Amino acid sequence: MVKKIKESWSSRLGVILAVAGSAVGLGNFLRFPGQAAEYGGGAFMLAYFISFIIIGLPICWAEWTMGRMGGQGGFNSTPGIFNYITRIPAFKYIGIIGVLIPVIIYMYYVYIEAWCLGYAVNFLVSDMSFSAVSESSDFWGGFIGVGENGSALGFGLKQVGFYLILVFILNFILIYRGLSKGIELFCKFAMPTLAVIAVIILIRVLTLGTPNPEMPDRNVSNGLGFMWNPVKNVVEVQDESGNWVKDHEIVDQSTLDATIAAAERSETTRVTHITVIQQLMNPQLWLAAAGQIFFSLSVGFGVIITYSSYLTKKDDVILSGLAAASANEFFEVGLGGLITLPAAVTFLGVAGVAGMGTFGLGFNVLPMVFANMPFGGVFGALFFFLLFLAAVTSSLSMLQPGIAFLEEALKINRKQSVVLLGMITVVGCGFVVYFSEGVKALDTMDFWVGTFLIFVLSTVQIIIFGWILGIEKGFELAHAGSAIRIPRIFKFIMKYVSPLFLIVVFAMWIATNVFGLNFQTGKAEYSDYIRDLFIEPNTVAWLTICLIGAVAALFAFIAYLNPDYRKLTKKD
Amino acid sequence: MTSSGWIIMALSVGSVSALLAWCVYKVFTVPEESEHVHGFEQEPPDVQESTGRTSQIRRRTRR
Numbered sequence: 104m105v106k107k108i109k110e111s112w113s114s115r116l117g118v119i120l121a122v123a124g125s126a127v128g129l130g131n132f133l134r135f136p137g138q139a140a141e142y143g144g145g146a147f148m149l150a151y152f153i154s155f156i157i158i159g160l161p162i163c164w165a166e167w168t169m170g171r172m173g174g175q176g177g178f179n180s181t182p183g184i185f186n187y188i189t190r191i192p193a194f195k196y197i198g199i200i201g202v203l204i205p206v207i208i209y210m211y212y213v214y215i216e217a218w219c220l221g222y223a224v225n226f227l228v229s230d231m232s233f234s235a236v237s238e239s240s241d242f243w244g245g246f247i248g249v250g251e252n253g254s255a256l257g258f259g260l261k262q263v264g265f266y267l268i269l270v271f272i273l274n275f276i277l278i279y280r281g282l283s284k285g286i287e288l289f290c291k292f293a294m295p296t297l298a299v300i301a302v303i304i305l306i307r308v309l310t311l312g313t314p315n316p317e318m319p320d321r322n323v324s325n326g327l328g329f330m331w332n333p334v335k336n337v338v339e340v341q342d343e344s345g346n347w348v349k350d351h352e353i354v355d356q357s358t359l360d361a362t363i364a365a366a367e368r369s370e371t372t373r374v375t376h377i378t379v380i381q382q383l384m385n386p387q388l389w390l391a392a393a394g395q396i397f398f399s400l401s402v403g404f405g406v407i408i409t410y411s412s413y414l415t416k417k418d419d420v421i422l423s424g425l426a427a428a429s430a431n432e433f434f435e436v437g438l439g440g441l442i443t444l445p446a447a448v449t450f451l452g453v454a455g456v457a458g459m460g461t462f463g464l465g466f467n468v469l470p471m472v473f474a475n476m477p478f479g480g481v482f483g484a485l486f487f488f489l490l491f492l493a494a495v496t497s498s499l500s501m502l503q504p505g506i507a508f509l510e511e512a513l514k515i516n517r518k519q520s521v522v523l524l525g526m527i528t529v530v531g532c533g534f535v536v537y538f539s540e541g542v543k544a545l546d547t548m549d550f551w552v553g554t555f556l557i558f559v560l561s562t563v564q565i566i567i568f569g570w571i572l573g574i575e576k577g578f579e580l581a582h583a584g585s586a587i588r589i590p591r592i593f594k595f596i597m598k599y600v601s602p603l604f605l606i607v608v609f610a611m612w613i614a615t616n617v618f619g620l621n622f623q624t625g626k627a628e629y630s631d632y633i634r635d636l637f638i639e640p641n642t643v644a645w646l647t648i649c650l651i652g653a654v655a656a657l658f659a660f661i662a663y664l665n666p667d668y669r670k671l672t673k674k675d
Numbered sequence: 676m677t678s679s680g681w682i683i684m685a686l687s688v689g690s691v692s693a694l695l696a697w698c699v700y701k702v703f704t705v706p707e708e709s710e711h712v713h714g715f716e717q718e719p720p721d722v723q724e725s726t727g728r729t730s731q732i733r734r735r736t737r738r
Contacts, residue, residue, distance in 0.1 A: 115702065116702060119702065144680060144683050144684070144687075145679065145680075145683040148683060148686075148687050152687075152690075324676050325676065327676045327680065327684060328676030328677060328680050330684075331676065331680040331681075331683050331684040331687070332676060332677050332679065332680035332683075333679050333680065333683050334677070334679065354676065354677075354680075355676065355677075356677050356678075359677075419705075422698065422701055422702060422705070423702075425694075425698055426695075426698035426699070426701070426702050429691065429694040429695040429697075429698045430695055430698075432691040432694065432695070433691050433692060433694075433695040435691075436687050436688060436691045437688045437691050437692055437695075440684075440687070440688070441684075441688070586701060586702075586705040587701065
């Protein structure tokens with residue numbers, strides 16, 4: 104079957120910016136710095152760059168290549184592309200994962216996007232002066248309705264409802280306009296704007312110095328040290344039962360020298376140095392680094408494969424894939440790594456920032472930091488507008504696979520497809536916003552779809568590329584029209600190393616996040632996600648699983664009905 | 676921050692910046708859709724079927 108491609112990108116730069124926009128999101132500015140600091144800058148970055156080379160780039164190139172190949176056959180969504188490439192009918196159902204992931208993630212991502220817009224507006228027009236993190240935390244709780252189900256549905260300036268409607272409409276207007284006039288045009292303006300705002304905030308953060316002379320250890324240099332120091336210097340104290348427990352971490356050389364001198368005179372205090380090698384021996388560091396690369400590059404989301412299916416057969420995929428990945432890395436390491444934690448440590452110190460998760464850092468700690476900064480209202484508004492822009496470019500990409508699938512499988516036009524997907528996502532998003540207590544619905548979706556299924560899809564993709572399509576043919580296809588060549592070593596990496604590494608990381612992820620195994624202590628306890636389903640059943644968690652299952656069943660039924668998917672078998 | 680921290684930061688930020696700069700340079704200097712390294716165009720099987728090229732390829736292979 105040869106089907107005419109109806110839509111396409113208008114330029115190579117456009118598709119690169121669209122893919123980079125899809126990859127650059129909240130994780131670049133909030134998740135990455137937290138992970139790097141927790142696992143020690145140097146060791147984490149080593150594992151991070153290795154993961155970039157052996158899973159990030161290979162899966163990225165495989166997705167770009169398979170997407171373009173599927174697009175030449177007239178397919179723009181993963182069920183059709185997988186079916187077309189493998190000629191194995193079961194793969195159209197496995198391909199459903201590539202539509203399910205972005206659609207489900209969109210349901211909660213747009214909610215977080217609305218938080219960012221709401222915070223930007225509030226910093227600009229209202230009083231956001233917080234004197235403690237607990238105050239900004241209370242504001243966040245009230246803003247998103249974390250205390251009670253249904254309480255997020257307000258439409259005041261300090262409630263999320265109005266912003267949610269606004270961003271929902273914005274997303275669907277842009278997606279309705281199509282690839283080149285909607286997504287591409289928006290990303291062409293949004294990505295440079297994002298970079299300019301990030302550089303402005305970076306300059307502000309790096310020139311903060313020591314804002315409070317009474318607390319000289321709270322300065323930019325120590326903030327950078329907390330993020331980047333390769334050797335972790337931990338002060339431990341002896342408790343009543345004689346065990347050494349971690350007290351705090353030291354990041355600057357002078358304090359370290361003084362503390363070591365003091366510890367030599369004390370019997371209950373000691374300073375331990377955790378070297379890069381020791382940190383690299385921790386499997387959880389590798390899991391964190393691989394996970395960060397994985398989620399940051401948007402591989403395994405079903406987005407890149409759909410975007411690249413709109414390329415022509417002569418369009419380059421290798422340089423475009425590398426350029427989009429490198430843009431994401433620049434935003435993550437070069438900008439995110441220098442902004443978030445240094446700013447937070449400068450105002451709150453290392454102890455006030457350590458152990459904060461993505462939401463804690465972004466919506467509890469940073470608002471308090473901006474509130475205490477000169478011209479904090481302006482910089483707070485700019486920072487959250489930056490996060491908002493990054494989120495919009497990502498959420499747009501989450502809609503396109505669903506649009507493409509419905510258009511392709513139901514033989515409907517873009518307008519009808521947008522309306523249908525709009526109805527599905529309104530129901531899902533409404534569900535997430537209503538069940539806001541403890542962000543339970545959001546958290547459950549993020550774990551099972553936004554993490555678990557992404558591992559599954561990535562593994563499937565690299566196996567299709569390396570083993571079913573075949574690495575030789577895959578490389579031939581990748582190099583058609585290419586501006587640069589993939590080094591030959593990547594044949595071995597993409598066929599053997601990437602799938603193996605991915606499977607090992609996936610197994611470790613299941614061991615730690617599902618069965619709660621701690622590799623350092625050896626203790627295991629079922630995670631909250633398992634407890635919510637099987638040990639202490641939680642109604643909201645089960646309803647969320649039912650919603651995900653219903654959407655998956657709907658998509659599978661649509662794929663089953665489509666005659667084009669059924670036509671293709673190995674005989675073809 | 677310790678001196679090793681400065682080195683790690685400079686290496687990390689420098690390497691991603693250099694990679695991006697190189698990619699930007701290549702994207703803006705290599706002309707679009709004319710950069711064929713191989714001189715062949717891999718067709719998806721269906722396109723080959725529709726243009727009759729598959730049968731020609733098969734015949735050549737048999738020889």
